Amino acid sequence: MSTRVLVARLDSDGDVLLAGPAIRAAAASGEVTLLCGPHGRQAAELLPGVSEIIEWTCPWVVPDPPQLDPADVHDLVDHVAAQRCDVALVLTSFHQSPLPLALLLRLAGLPRIAATSVDYAGSLLDIRLREDEDIPEAVRALNVAQAAGFALPIDDDGLLRVKVPPKFDGPHGYVVVHPGASVPARAWAPSLCAETVVALVEAGHHVFVTGGPGERELTARVAGDHGVDLGGLTSFAELAGVLAGAEAVVVGNTGPAHLAAAVGTPVVSLFSPVVPASRWAPYGVEVRLFGDQWAECRGTRARECPVPGHPCLNTISPDAVVAAVDELQVVAS
Known part of the structure; x- marks a missing residue:
């Protein structure tokens, strides 16, 4: 039975694209559900390795955030719980904390959660990367996947990638x-x-x-x-x-x-x-x-x-x- 993996990247299109190598690493071992925000949805739809997308407007990530709605949070928890995922990779930028989302994922029953956090995580994270090196965001995300036991296939170069796009009929050069x-x-x-x-x-x-x-x-x-x-x-x-x-x-x-x-x-x-x-x-x-x-x-x-x-x-x-x-x-x- 393949592993069911939830990958979370809740901000914008560029951020979601940079999560691509980490997602492909997870997809090499299982089925990936991507939790993304409305500003990252169109990028999420282009990523290889994504089996399902959950869109959620995160009130501590998106610009001009909505007020926190308890009913909306409960709906997210229920939706994630229904996925019955085995592990979650919470991908964040260096200035973001993964802990609020990790708490919600615990409430959804996620048994194993990995993320990078400079803050003490208590029981919210099972795998906590503490270092915050000055490295490209794509590498930072891939490090989380690797720490959780997911590796890219040997023929995957680890670069950014999207599904083959529609061909544009433009002039040469x-x-x-x-x-x-x-x-x-x-x-x-x-x-x-x-x-x-x-x-x-x-x-x-x-x-x-x-x-x-x-x-x-x-x-x-x-x-x-x-x-x-x-x-x-x-x-x-x-x-x-x-x-x-x-x-x-x-x-x-x-x-x-x-x-x-x-x-x-x-x-x-x-x-x-x-x-x-x-x-x-x-x-x-x-x-x-x-x-x-x-x-x-x-x-x-x-x-x-x-x-x-x-x-x-x-x-x-x-x-x-x-x-x-x-x-x-x-x-x-």
Whole structure:
């Protein structure tokens, strides 16, 4: 009888994608139910190894959280209990505690729970990783799975991966510019994104500008008369197909950066240091990292830039980004 594993990753699409190697390790030994939040659902649906998805809005994880509803919590406990899982892997970022969820999983009858926790866990965790090394988040998650006895198959390279996305019918050798970010402090100025599109086209590149349904005004502005505006026109799976066909993706620290990594596309990363690049830079692909990693906002986890002018990103020149794209082209060839 195979092991039934609950894997929990309750935040956003990028976080869920970074849990992919840990999920595949668990799936190699059993059947995986993924507990995710509403902002991670579309990424969860793309991950190999996931048999079932439970979506829950976690009031201590999501931005603009709802009030804690006891009935909602009881429903989650009942739903998880019905899965009759043998073990849970609670995957969190370095600044999050796994203990509130571990308590709920205990109430749901989970007999074995593994997580990384710098706080004393008492009887809430059976396997507690205490170290908090400055390592990529994908590795951090995989360490939890390995500590619980789950190993990747020998032919699995441990990189990010998604199911084969729909093929995008674009010209050969195009570049994607994704100007938006879920957190404003991680976004490059739209004017600079627009200048970069012009510079890329003048350098001989076809450029597609991508974004979600709520970013259509932004993508139209950035695409201008030079790029092709795909804002709001792709599902997350279709976006994976667009990124997979690109020679490079210009993007901030946001979910599509990790989606690009998951389809193996090089990334020009416009990375605000509000969180550490050592943990959150695109994992496992060629990356050219831009952004002052020692700026005043370093490590603040700020949603809005606390420094006037957003200098950590807005001092990056479009010409430097174009040069990085060209360099990645040379490396790929």
